[in-house]
Amino acid sequence: MAVARIAINPDVVSYYIQTSDILIDDLVQDNQLKNITEWLNLTIKPTFNQLNQLSKKIKVPFGYLLLNEVQSEDNKLINYRTILNNDVSKPSRDLLDTISDMEEKQNWMVDYLIRNGYQELSFIGSTSANQDVEKVAATIRKTLDIEETWYLHCSFGTAFNYLRKKFEKMGILVMQNGVVKANTHRPLNIDEFRAFALVNAYAPLIFINSTDSFNGKIFSLFHEVVHIFLGENDLFNDNHIPSPMYRNETEIFCNAVASELCISTKNFKTMWSNINTLNHSEKMQEIAQKCRVSILVIAVKALKNNYIDESMYYEIRKECLKYYKQEKDKTNRSIGGGNGLNTAISKIDKRFFHFLSNDIKHGHTQYTEAFRLLNTNRKTYDKIEKKILEG
Structure with a gap:
């Protein structure tokens, strides 16, 4: 019996291979993909199973590989930066798929809000990067009802959810x-x-990579909210490098405001002078613990206020990154534990879920769409709904 083979556009398939993180030399090591070079020069056509295997390997939707043209994936976040704020020309499929997933959720939310008579949020794009850092931070605090000493109202483990x-x-x-x-x-x-x-007048969205540390997520949350007040989409990745390292003035501004939101300069100076030790490392550690933020945030503040020099800052940064990597490796080795339901709930904006549940009850959204938006199934959805609605 003849094996059915599929016609492909080699230029399309080549594009998706080249934009993945996998080399052709590595792909051919897979027995199902050993003839991939022949597919691309049209000597042999791939079978359904072979093309499906390629789809899984390079993390591209199977249907994309059947098209005659590359699927447009233009989005407003192509402003990629590495740790040192250098441009990245090849975003991963994982990142692109995550952005697309969040855009779907945001689009649903915008539709819901408009259908139900909600108004645009007045603070979107209400500030600019040439304004005073402390004044912008004060405006954001007032708008979001966050006290200057917000860290006094939560513990280290609850700080992210408190702000969220x-x-x-x-x-x-x-x-x-x-x-x-x-x-x-x-x-x-x-x-x-x-x-x-992802900035939107009705439903601005912040996505946090939860593989980050607790206090790293807090700084990211503050950094992204500054972009929302600027009215600019953003993809964020740095490790609190002091401003001389940056080429992007907007990022300098957003990091400065985020730092001010973590702990105001006034309160930082007061804490610094009130801690009775001459050891700068101990001072920074104590302030970081009290303010529920990373010691890197405090080190940047100390550097900018001339309490420490650059050599000390970079030594602290080096040690912090080393510690974070060790903790991350421990977490990776212990994957499989924890409460799956709590993890699923932690991914979801609670207001989003309440509106989604309400829309289902009124017959405007189908359960199947809700499962797709939440990346879950009926059984898990019912458990999530019970726990969230019961508070």
């Missing part, structure tokens, strides 16, 4: 995940991005 609730209450969607949708075989790479913001 403030954001959600004011209409900012906050989603987080450490994998693509619900696929645990596709972890998100913290070296590629820490967070991103």
